Amino acid sequence: MATLDDAPEGAPARGGKVLVKSYGCQMNVYDATRMADLLGREGYAETAEEADADLVILNTCHIREKAAEKIYSELGKLALEKRAREAQGREMKIVVAGCVAQAEGEQVLKRQRAVDLVVGPQSYHRLPDLLQQARHGRRLTDTEFAVEDKFDALPQPSRAQIRARGVSAFVTVQEGCDKFCSFCVVPYTRGAEVSRPVADVLAETQRLVEAGVREITLIGQNVNAYRGADDEGRDWSLARLLAEMGQIEGIDRLRYTTSHPVDMAQDLIDVHESIEKLMPYVHLPVQSGSDRVLKAMNRKHTAADYLDIIARLRKARPDMALSSDFIVGFPGETDEDFEDTMALARAVGFASSFSFKYSPRPGTPGAERDDQIDEEVKRARLAALQALLEEQRQAFNAATVSKTVDVLFEKPGRHEGQIAGKSPYMQAVHVSGAADRVGRVARVEIVAAGSNSLAGRLMDEGEEAKA
Ligand code: SF4
Incomplete structure (x- = not known):
């Protein structure tokens, strides 16, 4: 597989400058990074500034109506910028990638004339070729499903690119649902569940670790549905893959996201006890606490099933922290159903959560229902749930004060002499410390909890001063 290891650091941009703006889930963040890697190989340099970009890629999310509409409003602004540049004789290309591209395809080209190329999540490895065609004035759409091809053709970043992105990295292991x-529109936009072969996952991980990455998060739309084949054609579960990765020298931390309750097998729960590097934090969307609503949502689990999984996770790792996704106001949700959701949240006590009002997505069964919930009711329920979840998040952070936790330092802090990192439970932590600690794990006593981060003190500071 071609790599960028020969490309000199800071080489001039042969292809111009590219801005990849990502929306939505971590799969999209990962895809955006891979697109930047691929275009880096073509001589493009990354920029964070729209004004500098010759090529703007919007890597879109279609999960909520609002998210899709935001893309069209962003495209409207980009169209104005493109016209202004063209008036000065300068070029700007606009690409729409991700799930809006997949779901709406040619509609995007029709709705916004300034868009040059629409490319789906399974086709972005063909970007250089597609851009070449767009350069010759063809406006085109490429949204074919070919996940296996995509896994084969995933562009690999150079060591310089890996180092620039820090000590924590995503590795995609599974796509689709x-x-x-x-x-949900994901099964229609990302296709069926496909797992990446074991050898490819291990090779990418090894490469990341050799370039200095210390924390790997395995990602997939249904990551715990992972069934990747090994060289002998045997399928590995996510638990087996994590156990293998736990042996890799140089990895300090392992995580995985996003999981579905029905795929939360006992072997996966068990590895939380046996693999020390596997962090005690699991994102496990429940969506609702009402069995009636869960059934209508086609979630294939009950509230009791969910609580049972949480109990087993906590048995395996008593300090396990949980996060979740919630949807309030699904068609037909009654006050009683909503109270069941509140009761489930109270029963679990989440460290962090994402919650949204239901918004009908065209083409999904929920959108066809004629018992849609009034907006005002949805707003009130969401406010009540978010107040509870925020209270739980603050309580979780406050409970960390006076405790000692391991922190993986990721970057310099906002203030001089400060460094920042993450606790095992995904909390942002900052301490006074030297920048050469970035990339390492250290014991930290948490001394205060702010609304979004924790302040700590390095436990070995005194010993270092004495040495
Ligand atoms: S599990 Fe449900 S919510 Fe998650 S991606 Fe699949 S269809 Fe969407």
């Missing part, structure tokens, strides 16, 4: 929750 077979679950068909009745509110």
Whole structure:
């Protein structure tokens, strides 16, 4: 597989400057990084400034109506910028990638004339060729499903690119979804569940670790549905893959996201006890606490099933922290159903959560229902749930004060002499310390909890001063 290791650091941009703006989930963040890697190989330099970019890629999310509409409003602004540049004889290309591209395809080209190229999540490895065609004035759409091809053709970053991105990295192991929750477009935009072969995952991980990465998060739409084949054609579960990765020298931390309750197998729960490097934090979306609503959502689990999984996770790792996704106001949700959701949240006590009002997505069964919930009711329920979840998040952070936790330092802090990192429970932590600690794990006593981060003190500071 071609790599960028020969490309000199800071080489001039042969292809111009590219801005990749990502929306939505971590899969999109990962895809955006891979697109930047691929274009880096073509001589493009990354920029964070729209004004500098010759090529702007919007890597879009279609999960909520609002998210899709935001893309069209962003495209409207980019169209104005493109016209202004063209008036000065300068070029600007606009690409729409991700799930809006997949779901709406040619509609995007019709709705916004300034868009040059629409490319789906399974086709972006063909970007250089597609851009070449767009350069010759063709406006085109490429949204074919070919996930296996995509895994084969995933562009690999150079060591310089890996180092620039820090000590924590994502590795995609699975794409797509077979679950068909009745509110969700993902099975239609990302296709069926496909797992990446074991050898490819291990090779990418090894490469990241050699370039200085210390924390790997395995990602997939349904990451715990992972069934990747090994060289002998045997399928590995996510638990087996994590156990293998736990042996890799140089990895300090392992995580995985996003999981579905029905795929939370006992072997995966068990590895939380046996693999020390596997962090005690799991994102496990429940969406609702009402069995009636869960059934209507086609979630294939009950509230009791979910609570049972949480109990087993906590048995395996008593300090396990949980986060979740919630949707309020699904069609037909009654006050009683909503109270069940509040009761489930109270029963678990989440460290962090994402919660949204239901918004109908065209083409999904939920959107067809005629018992949609009034906006005002949804707003009130969401406010009540978010107040509870925020209270739980603050309580979780406050409970960390006076405790000692391991922190993986990721970058300099906002203030001089400060460094910042993450606790095992995904909390942002900052301490006074030297920048050469970035990339290492250290014991930290948490001394205060702010609204979004924790302040700590390095436990070995005194010993270092004495040495
Ligand atoms: S599990 Fe449900 S919510 Fe998650 S991606 Fe699949 S259909 Fe969407």
